[in-house]
Amino acid sequence: MSLHSVEILLAEDSAADAELTIRALKKYNMANDLVHVKDGEEALEFLMGTGRYLSRGNGAALPRVLLLDIQMPRVSGIEVLQEVRNMPHTRHLPVVMLTSSKESPDIKKCYDLGANSYIVKPVNFESFAEAIRHLGFYWLLLNQPPSQP
Amino acid sequence: MKKWSTFGLLTAGIILVVVTIGIVLFVSIRQAARVKDTSSRIDHTHMVMRSIQKLEHASLANESGARGYVITGMESYLDPLESSEKDIEEALPSLQQLVRDNPGQQQRLRELERLLQQRVAFSRTMLAVRKDKGLPAIVELALTGQGRSLTDSIQYVCGQMIAQEQALLSERREKNNLSVQHLNSFLYGMLGMVFFLSLIAIRQLKRRIADQEATEKKFAALLDAAPDATVIVDRNGIIRMVNQQVVNLFGYDRAEITGQAVDVLVPDSARGTHARHREQFFHSPKVRDMGVGMELHAVKKDGSLFPVEISLSPIEMKDGWWVSASVRDISRRKKLEHTLKKANEELEAFTYSVSHDLRAPLRGIIGFTTILEEEYAAHLDEEARRITGIIRDNTRKMGHLVDDLLTFSRTGRQELIKVPVEMDVLVKEVIDEVKQQYSKMALTLSVEPLPVARADKNMIRQVWVNLVSNAIKYSGSKPEVLVSVGAYGSDDTIVFYIRDNGIGFDNKYRDKLFKVFQRLHSADAFEGTGVGLALVEKIVSRHGGKVWAEGVVNEGACFYFSLPA
Numbered sequence: 141m142s143l144h145s146v147e148i149l150l151a152e153d154s155a156a157d158a159e160l161t162i163r164a165l166k167k168y169n170m171a172n173d174l175v176h177v178k179d180g181e182e183a184l185e186f187l188m189g190t191g192r193y194l195s196r197g198n199g200a201a202l203p204r205v206l207l208l209d210i211q212m213p214r215v216s217g218i219e220v221l222q223e224v225r226n227m228p229h230t231r232h233l234p235v236v237m238l239t240s241s242k243e244s245p246d247i248k249k250c251y252d253l254g255a256n257s258y259i260v261k262p263v264n265f266e267s268f269a270e271a272i273r274h275l276g277f278y279w280l281l282l283n284q285p286p287s288q289p
Numbered sequence: 290m291k292k293w294s295t296f297g298l299l300t301a302g303i304i305l306v307v308v309t310i311g312i313v314l315f316v317s318i319r320q321a322a323r324v325k326d327t328s329s330r331i332d333h334t335h336m337v338m339r340s341i342q343k344l345e346h347a348s349l350a351n352e353s354g355a356r357g358y359v360i361t362g363m364e365s366y367l368d369p370l371e372s373s374e375k376d377i378e379e380a381l382p383s384l385q386q387l388v389r390d391n392p393g394q395q396q397r398l399r400e401l402e403r404l405l406q407q408r409v410a411f412s413r414t415m416l417a418v419r420k421d422k423g424l425p426a427i428v429e430l431a432l433t434g435q436g437r438s439l440t441d442s443i444q445y446v447c448g449q450m451i452a453q454e455q456a457l458l459s460e461r462r463e464k465n466n467l468s469v470q471h472l473n474s475f476l477y478g479m480l481g482m483v484f485f486l487s488l489i490a491i492r493q494l495k496r497r498i499a500d501q502e503a504t505e506k507k508f509a510a511l512l513d514a515a516p517d518a519t520v521i522v523d524r525n526g527i528i529r530m531v532n533q534q535v536v537n538l539f540g541y542d543r544a545e546i547t548g549q550a551v552d553v554l555v556p557d558s559a560r561g562t563h564a565r566h567r568e569q570f571f572h573s574p575k576v577r578d579m580g581v582g583m584e585l586h587a588v589k590k591d592g593s594l595f596p597v598e599i600s601l602s603p604i605e606m607k608d609g610w611w612v613s614a615s616v617r618d619i620s621r622r623k624k625l626e627h628t629l630k631k632a633n634e635e636l637e638a639f640t641y642s643v644s645h646d647l648r649a650p651l652r653g654i655i656g657f658t659t660i661l662e663e664e665y666a667a668h669l670d671e672e673a674r675r676i677t678g679i680i681r682d683n684t685r686k687m688g689h690l691v692d693d694l695l696t697f698s699r700t701g702r703q704e705l706i707k708v709p710v711e712m713d714v715l716v717k718e719v720i721d722e723v724k725q726q727y728s729k730m731a732l733t734l735s736v737e738p739l740p741v742a743r744a745d746k747n748m749i750r751q752v753w754v755n756l757v758s759n760a761i762k763y764s765g766s767k768p769e770v771l772v773s774v775g776a777y778g779s780d781d782t783i784v785f786y787i788r789d790n791g792i793g794f795d796n797k798y799r800d801k802l803f804k805v806f807q808r809l810h811s812a813d814a815f816e817g818t819g820v821g822l823a824l825v826e827k828i829v830s831r832h833g834g835k836v837w838a839e840g841v842v843n844e845g846a847c848f849y850f851s852l853p854a
Contacts, residue, residue: 154649154653156649156650156652156653156656156657157649157652157653160652160653160656160657160660163656163660211645239645240644240645240646240648240649240652241641241644241645241648241695242644245637245641261648261652262652263648263651263652263655263684263685263688264655264685264688265652265655265656265658265659265660265681266659268652268656269659
């Protein structure tokens, strides 16, 4: 695994959604340093440097933002968020929750757990791409991340 | 007949007895006095009679003394003569005294006095004649018969006086007997009356007691007929009465539970608050439900808890307020509520997953179609691009449909939070927002002053968004769109309306307007999912209002909705 710094960690189980997200980011040149993990378990392994990402080691550099889909098999986005907020070195990691539905009963829960943002993915691709562009622009360029431990 | 209270009846009886005893006592005392009076009268009569007899006797002694001397000339005959004179002198004033209140006797007494004086004078005359003239002169005097007639007269008057006294005495006796007889009849009458009244009073009391027993029985029957378990408790929390349903529900015998503290039916955890609430209830006793907004439980004899609903009614008893508590076992309802809640949760979860799972593939279809159009534009001809356009369009519509359906389903379940809403402000906001989507049209929107209404702000906003959008959308074919909003109302209802000059509708279809997926115009002519007005109807009816509409084809439509004021 490359050791250069990762800008975006995308945790998304749907291959189609992941591809659309990556394509939208690519369009605006923001997908160069993106890692895509396919479920919550993998996301945690990446962040903690365990399992498949043992080589990254504990305390490896964190992404500037974690785009976290809520509905994922095995370990859901909410559980990942909880874990991230519990661990000292990931506590301040910016986390953007992604969901397909505004019907979700979890919005409040996500904010309670310390999500930084909560985005409903639009059906319309133009809107979706626009949303992703804003996301990338905001979190990669505008937002000042916490200094690494 | 006037209805007497049992207490009144008893009081009246006691008063009657006391009065009767008083009257009997009074009459008896008076009678005793009269008897005493009568006996003193009898004594008096006897004294009068003795006095008369004494006088009569003295007159005879006087006569015989005089005669003895006249005949024998012996001085010894003069002693009785003189003592008889003395007796007469003494007896007369005392008799005078005794008959002073009887004019008849007084008159006779005067006559007797005169006769006695004549008698005494005659005796003296005889003595003088005998001394002076001798025996033969006496014979001559005796032959006049004067002495004989005097004696006869005296005896006659005395007899008359005694007879008079005896008559008086017997008259008095007679009167006395009569009054005793009267008194006796009076007393017997009194006794009879008291006996009679007592009989009536006892009968009344018996009937009263029977009535009371019947009332109590009726009350118990009524209590048993009540559908809910009813526990009647006094101010100290003691169970005074229960009905059959309590026996069935709690498993206690009637006799076993009556007289116990009501706490035995209350869960341990609630006992402290229960006593406090009972005190508060008796402080201002009125019909109310117990523990509004609280989950109440009761304890059966076997110790098991079950959910209950309790309503309280105060009962005024002779020893203060009691409370009648109707206890309803709501286990079944709680179970149903639980089932319903679970069903609702399932529905919510279903809605959520539908929303999520339907949207995700749609996003894929649109997304990749767009990518195809953008990144493979060189490989696509005109027709291919038209087709990818149709794919995207349809998918987008499907997305709207999913969104609208979800909104519709959510609206039915969401809790209403009613607040005062300034409709003026809200409608203007909505118009400004909706207008932007139709910036190419010539719009004239007017809003009359609107009242404040109590409503869920978000939901009522959705109503206005849908109605304003509809009004503009269905007026799109007109060169100039005129939309006006207004309101009118009565004491209990406010009606809001929105009028447009659009394509309108045929009034015969107006019932179909508010049904979900019912459309009066083709989707090609006017875009839409057929959910908007159904949503309006649902929101308004959840607020307790109504929706209706009037339309004229090609001239316009007016939509109304009412809200409770």
